[in-house]
Amino acid sequence: MLTFTEENYLKSIYHLSGEGQKPVLTTQLAEGLDTRPATVTDMLKKLAAKELIVYEKYYGVELTRKGKAEALTVIRKHRLWETFLVEKLGFSWDEVHEVAEQLEHIRSPLLIEKLDIFLGRPKADPHGHPIPDKHGKLPVTAQTPLAAVAVQQQATVRAVRHASSVFLKYLSKIGVYIGASLQVTERNAFDHSVHIVIDGKKKAFLSREASENILVTPG
Amino acid sequence: MLTFTEENYLKSIYHLSGEGQKPVLTTQLAEGLDTRPATVTDMLKKLAAKELIVYEKYYGVELTRKGKAEALTVIRKHRLWETFLVEKLGFSWDEVHEVAEQLEHIRSPLLIEKLDIFLGRPKADPHGHPIPDKHGKLPVTAQTPLAAVAVQQQATVRAVRHASSVFLKYLSKIGVYIGASLQVTERNAFDHSVHIVIDGKKKAFLSREASENILVTPG
DNA sequence: TTAAAAATTTAGAATAATCTAAAAAAAAAT
DNA sequence: ATTTTTTTTTAGATTATTCTAAATTTTTAA
Ligand SMILES: [Mn+2]
Ligand SMILES: [Mn+2]
Ligand SMILES: [Mn+2]
Ligand SMILES: [Mn+2]
Numbered sequence: 001m002l003t004f005t006e007e008n009y010l011k012s013i014y015h016l017s018g019e020g021q022k023p024v025l026t027t028q029l030a031e032g033l034d035t036r037p038a039t040v041t042d043m044l045k046k047l048a049a050k051e052l053i054v055y056e057k058y059y060g061v062e063l064t065r066k067g068k069a070e071a072l073t074v075i076r077k078h079r080l081w082e083t084f085l086v087e088k089l090g091f092s093w094d095e096v097h098e099v100a101e102q103l104e105h106i107r108s109p110l111l112i113e114k115l116d117i118f119l120g121r122p123k124a125d126p127h128g129h130p131i132p133d134k135h136g137k138l139p140v141t142a143q144t145p146l147a148a149v150a151v152q153q154q155a156t157v158r159a160v161r162h163a164s165s166v167f168l169k170y171l172s173k174i175g176v177y178i179g180a181s182l183q184v185t186e187r188n189a190f191d192h193s194v195h196i197v198i199d200g201k202k203k204a205f206l207s208r209e210a211s212e213n214i215l216v217t218p219g
Numbered sequence: 220m221l222t223f224t225e226e227n228y229l230k231s232i233y234h235l236s237g238e239g240q241k242p243v244l245t246t247q248l249a250e251g252l253d254t255r256p257a258t259v260t261d262m263l264k265k266l267a268a269k270e271l272i273v274y275e276k277y278y279g280v281e282l283t284r285k286g287k288a289e290a291l292t293v294i295r296k297h298r299l300w301e302t303f304l305v306e307k308l309g310f311s312w313d314e315v316h317e318v319a320e321q322l323e324h325i326r327s328p329l330l331i332e333k334l335d336i337f338l339g340r341p342k343a344d345p346h347g348h349p350i351p352d353k354h355g356k357l358p359v360t361a362q363t364p365l366a367a368v369a370v371q372q373q374a375t376v377r378a379v380r381h382a383s384s385v386f387l388k389y390l391s392k393i394g395v396y397i398g399a400s401l402q403v404t405e406r407n408a409f410d411h412s413v414h415i416v417i418d419g420k421k422k423a424f425l426s427r428e429a430s431e432n433i434l435v436t437p438g
Numbered sequence: 439t440t441a442a443a444a445a446t447t448t449a450g451a452a453t454a455a456t457c458t459a460a461a462a463a464a465a466a467a468t
Numbered sequence: 469a470t471t472t473t474t475t476t477t478t479a480g481a482t483t484a485t486t487c488t489a490a491a492t493t494t495t496t497a498a
Binding site: 003035036038039043058 | 462
């Protein structure tokens, strides 16, 4: 059975690896988990001994099939709980992450199954992030950053890339939300900042960085 | 900030003290927390240093005002979560305790407040146990064990004393539930076992021990 | 009132997670 | 091809929780 710390490491490795492509480095993990590289090295040895990761000294780590499955279970729980907090308890999307960070470690397959049913088997969390099914399968979606959308093109907001509280609060303030219909009316050639119209009504101005972190589908 | 372990100790001390009457002994805690007396002694020193308990060597422990408040917060969370699991997720009353044992340690005052509202500020959990309000106040109730109810007297089930899974499953099987109307039709003078009628329909036979653990109000 | 039994505490050790400082390896720069 | 810098690992500690075994205190029973 995994400790909370071990679960957090697996989740972090999963996210940092880009869903399993590149190996993850010690310093990346130290950064992401807000701990010291020496601490990470210790934990990597432990996870490798449990066959949850493949760890090659000085090179980096990858998840094993088992480690990936564990990571996806934690991610599933995290996203289901975030959905619960927003849909049922009336949290706003910028308030849920920290609480879900705790709830994701609750161990009860029955609870997760019943929660999933209660929520109507949601496909995505309040930030548009896909929720793995109970077998760890993720729905595939073709989303592009708003930064890549052509001027005059119509697009629908599907997700945010980074779900930091400040960024989400900012989006709420200017009127951007999951499902909103956006149109880029102008793109500054110098810094790639954009003017947008939301739902054909509200106007807003976004930096390139912001537009990189809003994921949309055309139409 | 308290660790899970510290919270469990405070809760256990609260329950074992009979809501703060008698001092709690080392072996009682070791028994209740499924750990060794030596381990308990260590933890008691720690809790005493934090001024959550008054610990007198060889004599026993009592909660301080601060310790009692912490214990009641954990109990409040435990019972709100149990209510959620039964009312919203469709758990049965014999399935919720273990999960609530985990959920009770989630730290988020906002979550508890919103959960309380979502549930309609319930006064009691699925076992009839009173839910402390956010200030730690417990509703007072005058309940008597079914064992003390006179033959032919009408009584309504309000709570169960011990919420062990086997006992709860047994009650469900014979048709006893919170809110059920009971009538003792016969009491065996030898072993105090009773014959009861549930809701004027179903008949059942209960040992003295079972009837001690069913709490009712007259009428 | 002493001796035996039970309860409790202390001593010493283990595991988990963390840290700082030093050593070693790899990568980058001259 | 060296030297310098950066990254990573190792070594040695620290805190939290837990244990077993031994010592101590309290309680119970002769
Ligand atoms: Mn999150
Ligand atoms: Mn977490
Ligand atoms: Mn319970
Ligand atoms: Mn608990």
